[in-house]
Amino acid sequence: MKPTEYSIESLLDRHGHAPDRLVQILREIQAQRLWLSRQTLSEVAHGLQLPLAHVEGVAGFYRFFHDRPVGQYRVLMSDNITDRMQGSEEMLRHLRHLLKVEPDTMRADGRVSVSTTSCTGMCDQGPAALINHNHLVTRLTPARVEHMAALIERQVPPGQWPADWSRVDDQIRLANVQLGVQPEPGVGIAAAMARGAQGMLDELKRSKLRGRGGAGYATGTKWQLCRNAKSDTHYVVCNADEGEPGTFKDRVLLTSYADTIFEGMTIAAFIVGAQQGLVYLRGEYRYLLEPLEALLQRRRTQGLLGNSIQGRAGFDFDIDIHVGAGAYVCGEESALIESLEGKRGTPRIRPPFPVERGYLNQPTTVNNVETFCAVTHIAVHTGSWWLGIGTPHSTGTKIHSVSGDCERPGLYEYPFGTRIGRILEDCGARDTQAVQVGGPSGVCLSAMEFNRRIGFEDVHTAGAFMVFDRSRDMFDVAHNFAQFFAHESCGFCTPCRVGTELVVRRMDKLKRGFGSSEDVQILYELDKLMHGATHCGLGATACNPLRDTIAKFRPAYEKHMKSLHFAPGFDMDAELSQSRLATGRDDNGAHLETLA
Ligand SMILES: Cc1cc2nc3c(=O)[nH]c(=O)nc-3n(C[C@H](O)[C@H](O)[C@H](O)COP(=O)(O)O)c2cc1C
Numbered sequence: 045m046k047p048t049e050y051s052i053e054s055l056l057d058r059h060g061h062a063p064d065r066l067v068q069i070l071r072e073i074q075a076q077r078l079w080l081s082r083q084t085l086s087e088v089a090h091g092l093q094l095p096l097a098h099v100e101g102v103a104g105f106y107r108f109f110h111d112r113p114v115g116q117y118r119v120l121m122s123d124n125i126t127d128r129m130q131g132s133e134e135m136l137r138h139l140r141h142l143l144k145v146e147p148d149t150m151r152a153d154g155r156v157s158v159s160t161t162s163c164t165g166m167c168d169q170g171p172a173a174l175i176n177h178n179h180l181v182t183r184l185t186p187a188r189v190e191h192m193a194a195l196i197e198r199q200v201p202p203g204q205w206p207a208d209w210s211r212v213d214d215q216i217r218l219a220n221v222q223l224g225v226q227p228e229p230g231v232g233i234a235a236a237m238a239r240g241a242q243g244m245l246d247e248l249k250r251s252k253l254r255g256r257g258g259a260g261y262a263t264g265t266k267w268q269l270c271r272n273a274k275s276d277t278h279y280v281v282c283n284a285d286e287g288e289p290g291t292f293k294d295r296v297l298l299t300s301y302a303d304t305i306f307e308g309m310t311i312a313a314f315i316v317g318a319q320q321g322l323v324y325l326r327g328e329y330r331y332l333l334e335p336l337e338a339l340l341q342r343r344r345t346q347g348l349l350g351n352s353i354q355g356r357a358g359f360d361f362d363i364d365i366h367v368g369a370g371a372y373v374c375g376e377e378s379a380l381i382e383s384l385e386g387k388r389g390t391p392r393i394r395p396p397f398p399v400e401r402g403y404l405n406q407p408t409t410v411n412n413v414e415t416f417c418a419v420t421h422i423a424v425h426t427g428s429w430w431l432g433i434g435t436p437h438s439t440g441t442k443i444h445s446v447s448g449d450c451e452r453p454g455l456y457e458y459p460f461g462t463r464i465g466r467i468l469e470d471c472g473a474r475d476t477q478a479v480q481v482g483g484p485s486g487v488c489l490s491a492m493e494f495n496r497r498i499g500f501e502d503v504h505t506a507g508a509f510m511v512f513d514r515s516r517d518m519f520d521v522a523h524n525f526a527q528f529f530a531h532e533s534c535g536f537c538t539p540c541r542v543g544t545e546l547v548v549r550r551m552d553k554l555k556r557g558f559g560s561s562e563d564v565q566i567l568y569e570l571d572k573l574m575h576g577a578t579h580c581g582l583g584a585t586a587c588n589p590l591r592d593t594i595a596k597f598r599p600a601y602e603k604h605m606k607s608l609h610f611a612p613g614f615d616m617d618a619e620l621s622q623s624r625l626a627t628g629r630d631d632n633g634a635h636l637e638t639l640a
């Protein structure tokens with residue numbers, strides 16, 4: 045079950061004793077030793093000539109690193125709302141009962157620990173669990189959970205569990221240009237080289253392609269800025285962190301369309317003048333590492349990576365893969381860069397933006413997986429072809445990860461401008477109450493809004509499309525999202541660290557039936573406060589689901605306000621006056637600190 049034993053020294057040698065490899069080094073050591081003891085961290089600190097406090101700080105930041113002993117089997121049950129809708133909470137309780145293990149603790153015999161993780165990216169085939177940070181079990185059922193507990197008790201390695209359990213299907217339900225026929229490897233690069241770097245950049249600008257990672261920044265402009273930035277060294281980074289609950293399109297692209305992604309990265313390198321590319325692969329997709337590395341190797345032998353790509357002297361570019369360690373905030377581009385440099389994934393203060401000073405302080409373009417795929421298609425088919433698809437302000441197609449209450453969850457690719465109602469019809473959704481578009485940080489739409497359209501002009505999305513029928517309690521949905529943000533806040537700035545926690549406490553109180561309309565008012569005020577006071581987008585969007593559901597599904601909250609009785613010892617007035625403090629605003633949010 046454990047990988048081959050090696051000494052820390054030999055591992056550090058393999059990573060060239062480079063401090064920016066720290067996250068990868070810790071990941072590999074933990075895969076062998078199960079957890080990272082102080083002694084281990086000291087050896088690493090010594091070997092990399094880093095302060096121990098720095099190494100401990102990094103080990104303590106990422107959720108997939110353990111600085112205390114954990115079970116030989118580490119089970120992480122996916123805790124997204126779509127997993128819960130399929131019974132994951134009950135299955136988790138059952139698993140813990142069968143294995144006689146308490147939440148978040150190691151069983152006394154050291155055999156097993158069972159916890160939760162925010163979302164494994166398997167929303168179309170959940171509930172899912174991640175075993176030992178490497179093996180996925182999809183489509184969990186109570187019977188599968190019982191069988192899994194028995195295998196753990198018999199110490200059967202996860203690699204020998206039924207193969208069907210770890211089957212991950214692409215589930216492409218509707219393909220348009222990006223999920224359809226792929227260009228042959230090398231054709232996009234050849235087309236870009238024929239145009240020349242500035243010519244290809246102009247083609248990209250003509251296409252009006254906007255980034256698919258969420259912010260929708262114009263790709264051509266971003267690459268022009270990176271190209272113009274003065275330095276001998278530029279980097280291209282593919283953001284494959286895909287941590288937004290409800291999103292799994294990048295997983296499918298990485299599984300079956302990776303040639304197109306790597307081709308797009310190589311075209312980016314040609315334009316901005318980079319010699320090194322990095323893919324930041326989320327820890328939950330660790331199982332894709334070997335196939336992706338094999339593909340990179342194949343592209344090297346095909347002359348599509350390495351020196352003198354396609355025979356062009358001086359066009360040298362290669363790609364390395366960095367595996368994350370369980371931190372949603374690392375999807376934010378500057379936090380991602382910090383993580384690539386082997387540090388805690390704390391978002392940077394910007395400006396300077398990554399295109400000027402990114403990875404190792406050099407000009408860097410960070411783009412989403414889908415953006416790189418789109419670039420390859422544009423290189424092959426031209427910018428005006430892409431411009432002709434979609435709407436004037438939102439060109440091309442968008443891939444949606446559809447999950448929740450529908451008959452056919454999976455990937456659906458549509459030109460921008462497609463109606464929400466059309467997607468619901470296609471995926472077999474019935475009696476739909478709400479759709480969460482763009483994940484918890486996106487927008488919650490009620491049935492009145494199903495005529496709205498996907499696009500930067502209207503419903504903006506990075507790709508998640510979660511469907512809730514009328515049997516669902518929208519308060520529970522918002523509660524799950526609030527827990528997600530509190531869990532994932534990196535803790536760097538007070539308004540987000542404390543604010544997300546206060547939101548959860550208010551929601552918990554409402555859930556227990558102790559809430560009142562004032563609690564709802566306070567939630568609104570927390571939203572206002574956090575929106576303008578946080579350091580990065582995570583905190584700024586953390587209250588979006590709350591605001592939307594309070595405004596559009598008020599009865600779901602009122603249901604929880606009905607019983608205005610109080611638990612013994614519960615002081616409602618004190619609770620409320622404390623919360624009122626939180627509504628005053630100052631620049632550093634220090635008032636919130638007092639409520640922590
Ligand atoms: C909290 C947070 C998480 C993010 N997660 C992702 C992610 O998983 N993938 C992604 O491409 N962009 C993510 N982003 C957006 C990135 O910061 C960045 O805008 C994007 O990678 C740029 O790529 P694009 O120009 O191709 O859209 C996230 C942003 C925030 C604030």
Ligand code: SF4
Nearest residue numbers: 534536537540580583
């Ligand atoms: S807003 Fe939240 S996630 Fe972002 S830096 Fe502040 S604490 Fe970290």
